[in-house]
Amino acid sequence: MTLDIHDHLETKAGFSPDAAVTHGDMMRTFEAFKSANDERLDAIERRSADVLQEEKVARIDAVLDSQARRLDALTLKAARPQLGFDRAISAASEREHKSAFEAYIRAGESVGLRTLEVKAMSIDAPADGGYLVPEELEREIGRRLTAISPIRSIAAVREISGNTYKKPFMTAGPATGWVGETAARPQTNSPVLDELSFPAAELYAMPAATGALLEDAAVNIDEWIASEVEQVFAVQEGAAFVNGDGANKPKGFLQYDKVAEGSWAWTKVGFIETGVAGGFPDEGSADPLIDLVYALKAGYRQNAAFVMNRKTQSAIRKLKDVDGNYLWQPPAQVGGRAGLLTFPVVEAEDMPDIAADSYAIAFGDFNRGYLVVDRQGVRVLRDPYSAKPYVLFYTTKRVGGGVQDFDAIKLLKFSGV
Template identity: 25%
Template sequence: MDTIQILREKISNFARQANQLVADKGDQVWTPEEQAKFDGFANEINGAKAAIKNIETMRELEADKFFNAAPPKKDADTPIESLVAVALYMRYGTNVNADQAAAIHNAMSTTTPVEGGYTVPAEVASMVIDRLKAFGGMRDVATILTTATGHAMNFPTSDGTSEIGEIVAENIVATGGDITFGTVGLPVFKYSSKQIALPLELIQDSAIDVIAFVVNRLATRIARIQNLHYTVGTGTAQPTGIITASTVGKIGATGSVASVAYIDLVDLKHSVNRAYRSNAQFMMNDLTVASLSKLVDTVGRPIWIPAITEGAPDLLLGKPIAVNDDVAVMAANAKSIAFGDLSQYNIRDVSNTTTMRRFDDSAFALKGQVGFCGWTRSGGNLLDTAAVRLYQNSAT
């Protein structure tokens, strides 16, 4: 099996060849052979990306990927650091000596069970945030706000894209033109990982980095549900997603149930006021990216340009593509592509609300298991709805 590094090198190599082909052709009309060659590069790139995604998915499912050993509970004449205290709590719960119990209490602020167990120290909270960023795509493009509390917060809004001034003659009073303001709420919600059950032997195995193991499991679940809500959340008892908050800028012509035409993408791009386009990006499902990678303009040139540098985005019509698999795949009436200044979507995290609890009750103990659950408080909303427009596939 190809390693991820080899696959990344393949992507970079084929991307360079594809970019060189585009550069060499310039404004010339592409021949069928040249288009077939470019499509071949695109297929290789998309295939390698899919392979990387599959490998990473399998690694997520393998418990043996974790590495650093946490000190066993009986070693501790020296002061106990906060991360070690967290590991002790995860491994042994309350079955520790008095010094270790005090260290756990100092490292993890005690809250009531209703509020979610123990508030984790900053180092573990940072690990959770890093894990949240690794899934979905919305945290890569949105503006992240961290607030001290979860109190109600409203932001003023005003769309001035249609406002214009005037010419006035001497001694003539200027016409009134008051600005209309609105408000957009940015409430937060308490997210839970749901309880997870893990074998007692695995948690107590000193060869396992128990913090990374448990945080990975808890944060991954929270990350997936948050990204789903930040993308298509209804706004009722959950955040309002960027797709939900945005208006349609272009509807595909009849027959575009599972496709999009070059001219429709151009129309979508220009449906966004140019004041927002300097910082604009496309956002779509990875399957949509694969479909668009073979689109050409009116003279046969590809409009999708693969990234050469690892970590850099592919380009579509000269604008970056943000991949978000919670955006709908192309289908009848699907809102499958977003374009605009995606940073106008704001994600609000409440600081010091990442909590964790270990469960040792009979529901787990009789099966030789330990239960864990994690919580955090967050929300999101598109603060400027004029900044983003959507492409909607045709109904038939």
């Protein structure tokens, strides 16, 4: 009797059979990739490199990428909780807010929302600034962003009620030492504190709806808004968390001053060099990655992850350790992440490609290293005039971000020593 690989797949509750099948296909494709790449490397060593073999490896690599994208999509679909607005809502105020919000979205009737915001004393926006969405819809948008925004999924997230979050951080602790039982206790140095500031900037999306959609009572308006804005918000904030300049947007971790790890100092992000401009060394190609891992202190390594784009991941997929084992490994289970040197790999397409002097790979404990700040409240402004016959919904939320622990994130620079 033959057993199919699908019978042995470890899956998580809630994932579709399609996800299990795709995961199984990906595991088999990776085995084919390793075999083809081994043949390619053997041919190179014999100085008889075959163009057809190179193309074969590239084709299998592309199939792996395609399967990874499909698996990510299926995993994301399973991770999205359904909006439970059909169930009874216990709080009368929540029912009232939802009813008033739906009337505003479908018909432009704003009296109910205006009355609610007056009672809640929450009019902190201009007259044309729109109205707050119900709390459950706001939470749903946040959950969706966490599922698809790569840096948000591994960073620390704080919710604030003001426009700026200020956090004191101890850069040097109080001096300590050993003393005898009756010895004098000399005065110790005080701790050194640094105040980090994270202002929240406005992020917006503008989904459009037809009159027919708004008139259709079967359409869940809350679900529609959440699904329309999630991708736009995720793309914009994902780019800002990596490369944002801090001007009316979060400051990305690649935009801080960078310094060689041997000269690291607070407010700077340390880096390790590969020793080869735009690539890995031919001998000991895994060494820069290992050096990068151990540039991070042990306390940070426990929850660390690699961050890179798909093209960089494709290049690393071909690397082996000194024992001939591939460094990159596909997800061990449906809903998991690919692994590199036993650490998870997070795909962030806004990371740069491998090139001379590029910082194409980041490694660190992003939960301690990077902070995302969400200001409470998502606002929607209904605009039936600017794009007739469509109705636009100008949807805004305020988001900030920046490095909060400069010792928790390290970079790999593709440059010569």
